[in-house]
Amino acid sequence: MVSIFTRSTLAVLLAAPAVLFAVESPPLTLAGAVQLAVSQSRLVDAGNLQASSSREMAVAASQLPDPVLKLGINNLPINGEDRFSLTRDFMTMRSVGVMQEFTREDKRRARTLRFEREAETAEANRSLNSISIRRSTALAWLDRYYQERMVELLVRQRNEAKLQIEAADAAYRIGRGTQSDVFAARSAVAQIEDRIAMSERQVNTAKSQLARWVGVAAEQSLSGLPTVDFVPLQEAHLETQLQHHPQIAMMAKQEEMALADVTLAQANKKADWSAEVMFSQRGPAYSNMISINVSVPLQWDQKNRQDRELAAKQATALQLRAEREDAVLAHVAEVRAMLQEWHGNRARLKWYDQSIIPLTMERTQAATVAYRGASTANGTLNAVLDARRAEIEARMERLRLEMETARQWAQLNYLTDLTSAGAQP
Secondary structure, eight states: OOOHHHHHHHHHHHHHHHHHHHHHOOOBOHHHHHHHHHHTOHHHHHHHHHHHHHHHHHHHHTSOOOOEEEEEEESOOOSSTTTTOSSSSTTOEEEEEEEEEEOOHHHHHHHHHHHHHHHHHHHHHHHHHHHHHHHHHHHHHHHHHHHHHHHHHHHHHHHHHHHHHHHHHHHHHTTSSOHHHHHHHHHHHHHHHHHHHHHHHHHHHHHHHHHHHHGGGGGSOBOOOOOOSOOSOOGGGHHHHGGGOHHHHHHHHHHHHHHHHHHHHHHTTSOOEEEEEEEEEOOTTSOOEEEEEEEOOOOTTTTTTHHHHHHHHHHHHHHHHHHHHHHHHHHHHHHHHHHHHHHHHHHHHHHIIIIIHHHHHHHHHHHHHHHHHTOSTTOOHHHHHHHHHHHHHHHHHHHHHHHHHHHHHHHHHTTSHHHHHTOOO
16 A cells, blocks of 8 residues: 555656746746747748748649640541441541640740739738737737736735735724724725735636747746836838838738739730640551641630720729828828827826836825824825825826836837837847
8 A cells, every 4th residue: 555655756757847837937038938939830830831822822823734645536537337446437537636835935924923913912921910919929928927916916915915904003002093993994904905815816717828829938037127108119211111010011912913914914914825736547448647726716806805804803903002001101100109109208207107007106105104193183094095095096196107108118118010029138
């Protein structure tokens, strides 16, 4: 029988690897989370496969069509003395031939170009997905980071509020306070506890959102916040910088693909031709024969077919150009507004640090001193609790503002490949 000591030792040994792994896992940095999300994204892999598929098709499109093997029996009698005979009637022939369509070289080049542009569009779409994954991962990391900071802030405030309960109890015992003061202090702590519970739920939600991108690594602790006070964008040069925006780049590639369709439609206005060589064998009393045929499509109604197809492709190309130009203007306006809001929020953070937070702290300190000394008419516990409540609200609002500013930083930095290169801490 295995002893209790042996079973306990075995359980500890089995649990040791998991404990060691948890201890040895380094904190998850913002840059590490972003890199991990991109490296394990199946969406990026799908983009690579789509681009590879189009490039394979580009090679195939440059080749001539496969030759066609033709087998047949011509002029076979079906009645009379020679019915179903392959040799007795002089017109009966067993034929074998090969037909080849000769697609014009410029048309094959146009088809190849079309698939190459499609591959480039797939690569641009892959870049768009990659940037989107980086941005979403950064936002999820920041959400979890600040929700955890919110819990830490509330825990500190709760611990300070518990000291107020002790002070209220002591004042009540010596007759300097009332029982309602004690209940008020306990109520303040209970309200903070409720906020802590709500913030902890938000931390778990943020972990789940981060796990969407980094998997089990979302359970690791987070490292410190990287530098978020610089964005590599300038309002005066936004239109030039946003030419590298992945969505704009993808729209540009779609426009180039539409222009390749125009080139192909122009090539289709010139017909391809086919050549056929056929050997026909007759009965032993007759001569064998060879046939040579050439086929050329008659484009007798180009005005209503080829010309209209070309006009449609040209209209599509112009449509995509207009949409791309409008998208550039829309992105410039959106990013300019984000930059202005980011700068405005940073200014507000400075105001919180220089004025609002210090004032709330001084109010709390003054109310606490007055309550403990009972030297003024305002030295009541309610005044202390109100001051502390105002300080908590100010600190939480300041943290929420910092979180919003950091999210704006992430959206601006993970906007293009060039800006995201400078977003690493």
